[in-house]
Structure formats: structure tokens, C-alpha cells
Amino acid sequence: MRIGAVNLGHPVVLAPMAGVTDAPFRVLCAEAGGGLFVSEMLTARGLVEGADKSWRMASHHPSEATRSVQLYGSDPRAMGEAARRLADDAGVDHIDLNFGCPVPKITRNGGGAALPVRRRLFGQVVEAAVGGAGRIPVTVKMRMGLDDGRLTFLEAASIAADAGAAAVALHARTAVQGYSGVARWDAIGELRARLPADVPVLGNGDIWEATDAVRMMAETGCDGVVIGRGCLGRPWLFADLEQAMRGHAPLGPPPFGVVAATVRRHVELAVDWYDDETAAVRKLRKHLRWYLQGYPVGAEVRRRAGAVATVEDVHALVDEVDPDLTVLPEAVRAPRGRTDAITRLTLPHGWCEHPDAMARVEDDLVAHSGG
Structure with a gap:
């Protein structure tokens, strides 16, 4: 699968994870198997204003063949400028935009999973990033919506594709679900049916074994998968995924x-x-x-x-x-990492009342480790 000029080799992406997907862990996963390995989430404003922590987190190990960074923010100007600097000054090869993070410190500023509700602002943020990145492909990662009464993924994905997004990844949970319950893969199939065939759709959620990835692609028609909690403590999963994508039997947990x-x-x-x-x-x-x-x-x-x-x-x-x-047999598919729901969705005042409003809340300056 290709995302712009980036050839993944295998349609597998390491999800950006707070405090997890730093350069050492990305290198370890890449040494196990092929794919695209994305950085932790960075704030666009932090990069634009030169925050040392943001730029340190944006750096890559010399062995990383494809340099991939994830950004969040709700200011089109800051997003466009951050994307330009990453492309021109930092030499990144791929930029992903986070519209899926449900944690309060992100959504309270209208970022992460909150932004697709403001569809005009959302479209301008994506368009600004695509324009700033130039020839570098920009992708988006989102959730189904805030909750079951406010599903935004189909409209938001169409807006993102029209704004020039090179691919769309869907975590098949709502923001209030957080990391609880079961990912609803049927939403990934809906999204694949909605977008043009030349815009890759990647599925995310509840891939604990390589066979899950193959099954997700078969059931939903998605073009690739995003691996999050399933690889925690298991970078060897990328070797299994490579095996499975080649049609071979995965080896499973090693001794x-x-x-x-x-x-x-x-x-x-x-x-x-x-x-x-x-x-x-x-x-x-x-x-x-x-x-x-x-x-x-x-x-x-x-x-x-x-x-x-x-x-x-x-x-x-x-x-x-x-x-x-x-490994104990019953532990093979046991969830890893967070399994909690979001007990209280934190949004700016009146955020959902006017979806076409352009008003935004100023992004944080500091880099968050909270995707």
C-alpha cells in the first residue's frame, strides 16, 4: 500500500501512543517487521513557537527509513506552519493529524476527537496541513465521533479527503468509549464504502494477533491496519503481521x-x-x-x-x-494498556451547538504525551 510517495511495503502502521512510540520503541518494531512507524503526538503550536520538548519528540533515529510524525491542534495557521517546518526543516516523510484523542487535556481545547464536530474548522485545519506539507503526504486518524448520538466519522472523512488527505484511519470506537468495550469494525467497512478507492482506509481497534489484522481487512475491505495496544511489550507482532500479510502462518508469542x-x-x-x-x-x-x-x-x-x-x-x-x-493461552488475547472509558467528555463551552462556527480555543504550547 502507498500513502502518497510513501510505500509501506506491508499495510501496517504503528499507532502513535503517548509515552510509548518514542524513537527506541519505533526502531525496535521496525527491526521486527515492515510498516510505517509514527511518533508520539505533538502540538502544532509547540513546534511553531519552538518548544524544545516538541522538537525533541519530533526527532528520529538515524536508522528510521521513513520519518513519520503526528500533530494535533485546532488552529489552521499553526497547523500549516508546523507542517511546513516539519517538511522543510526536519525532513519528515509523512505527517499524521490526530482527530481521535479523547483525553480531556486535548479535547478541552477543541483538539483531538473534539475537532471533527466543527466541520468547517476541521476542513481548514486539514487543508492547511496539506498545503504546508507540500509534497509530503498528510493523513488523518479519527474516531467514530464523540458518542453514539454524535457520530462524525463519515462526514469528517469525506471533508478530509476533499481537503487533500492521503489516507484516513479510523479507530472504531467513540470518544466516550475511550479504550473500553469492543471496537465496531462495521464502521470501518462503512468508511471504506464511502471514500473514493484511491484514498486508503486503515482500520484500528482490537488487533491483538496477526490473524485479527487479516480478518479485519477481509471483513471490512479496509486497505491496511493500525496497531496500537496489541504491540505493547510485543514488538515481535510486526514480524507476525508481515508473515500473515504474505499469506503465511504467524509464529505467535515467542518463548x-x-x-x-x-x-x-x-x-x-x-x-x-x-x-x-x-x-x-x-x-x-x-x-x-x-x-x-x-x-x-x-x-x-x-x-x-x-x-x-x-x-x-x-x-x-x-x-x-x-x-x-x-505465554499462558488465556493471555494471548488479553487487552494491554488502557481499558477505561472516558467518564466525562471535556469540550469547550458551546462546542457542539454550532458545527459551522470557526471560533477555536487556543492550543496548548507544551507537547502532550496523551494521545
Whole structure:
């Protein structure tokens, strides 16, 4: 599948995830299998105003063949300028726009999942990003809508395509669902039927195994898949996805010895990237707990995983686990990461009353880690 000038090789995209899809994790996933590997979500305003954290998060590892960044914001001018700077100054190859994040710190400013409600403003934001990016393809990622009474995905996707979006990805949940319940894949099929054939549609939601991706594409007709929580602690999933996309049987969860080697590679990449052992290991703690998930390692090992402080601690922990351990069968499809709903949808005052209004709320300056 192609997205503009970007050839994915395999129609698989790593979803931007807050505090997860930094450069070390993207490299690890790319080493396992092919696809497109997107950065954490960045604020357009932060990039335009030169916020150091935003630009650090926008940087890529030298081994990343395709440099992909996700932006959010509700100001067309800031979005257009951020896209221009990423294309011209940072040399990125792909820009994704976030219209799916449901967390209050994003939606309270009209960003993320809130923006498609304001359809004129939404269209201008996409159009500005496409114009600023020039030859660099711009894609959009969205949810079905705020809730079942305010579904926006079909209209918003059409607006995005008309504004020049090179592809549309749909997380088949509403904003209030958050990460709870079951993704409604039929919405992905509806979207594929609505958009022109030359605009790829990617499906996202509840892909826990490579066979799920194949089934989603067969059932919905979508052109590719976006992998989020299913790869937490499981970068090897991209190898399985590559196998499945080639028509071969996936290998499934490896024995723990393979996981241990992956952990060692991860910590090596992280320390090198952050040039700070303490910070790198602290960031690795949540990954380490995910790596252990499903393996019968015992409560004490899991407790220690959340307290590692040095590279030596990490190596000692994985070295003491039996390398022949295999995942418990009931854990293969167990959800990973967040499973919560959004208890209170936070929107700017009167946001849903006038869908064609152009008024916006000023975007945050700081880069959020909350996609």
C-alpha cells in the first residue's frame, strides 16, 4: 500500500501512543517487521513557537527509513506552519493529524476527537496541513465521533479527503468509549464504502494477533491496519503481521528467551537515544511490565519490574526468568494498556451547538504525551 510517495511495503502502521512510540520503541518494531512507524503526538503550536520538548519528540533515529510524525491542534495557521517546518526543516516523510484523542487535556481545547464536530474548522485545519506539507503526504486518524448520538466519522472523512488527505484511519470506537468495550469494525467497512478507492482506509481497534489484522481487512475491505495496544511489550507482532500479510502462518508469542533479548535491545536503544541511563530505564519500566505480561513469572518479578533503576537491574531481572517459559493461552488475547472509558467528555463551552462556527480555543504550547 502507498500513502502518497510513501510505500509501506506491508499495510501496517504503528499507532502513535503517548509515552510509548518514542524513537527506541519505533526502531525496535521496525527491526521486527515492515510498516510505517509514527511518533508520539505533538502540538502544532509547540513546534511553531519552538518548544524544545516538541522538537525533541519530533526527532528520529538515524536508522528510521521513513520519518513519520503526528500533530494535533485546532488552529489552521499553526497547523500549516508546523507542517511546513516539519517538511522543510526536519525532513519528515509523512505527517499524521490526530482527530481521535479523547483525553480531556486535548479535547478541552477543541483538539483531538473534539475537532471533527466543527466541520468547517476541521476542513481548514486539514487543508492547511496539506498545503504546508507540500509534497509530503498528510493523513488523518479519527474516531467514530464523540458518542453514539454524535457520530462524525463519515462526514469528517469525506471533508478530509476533499481537503487533500492521503489516507484516513479510523479507530472504531467513540470518544466516550475511550479504550473500553469492543471496537465496531462495521464502521470501518462503512468508511471504506464511502471514500473514493484511491484514498486508503486503515482500520484500528482490537488487533491483538496477526490473524485479527487479516480478518479485519477481509471483513471490512479496509486497505491496511493500525496497531496500537496489541504491540505493547510485543514488538515481535510486526514480524507476525508481515508473515500473515504474505499469506503465511504467524509464529505467535515467542518463548521468554526471545523476549529477554528484545528487552536487552530496547534498553540499549533507550540509553543511547536519551544519553541518560536513569531517564531511559525509568521510561522502560512500563514496557518491562508489558514484556512480562502473560508469562508465569510470579508477582515478585512483576513488582521488581516497576522499580528497576539501572541497566544492570534490567538485565538481572530478565536473566533470572526461565528462557523456555511460554505465554499462558488465556493471555494471548488479553487487552494491554488502557481499558477505561472516558467518564466525562471535556469540550469547550458551546462546542457542539454550532458545527459551522470557526471560533477555536487556543492550543496548548507544551507537547502532550496523551494521545
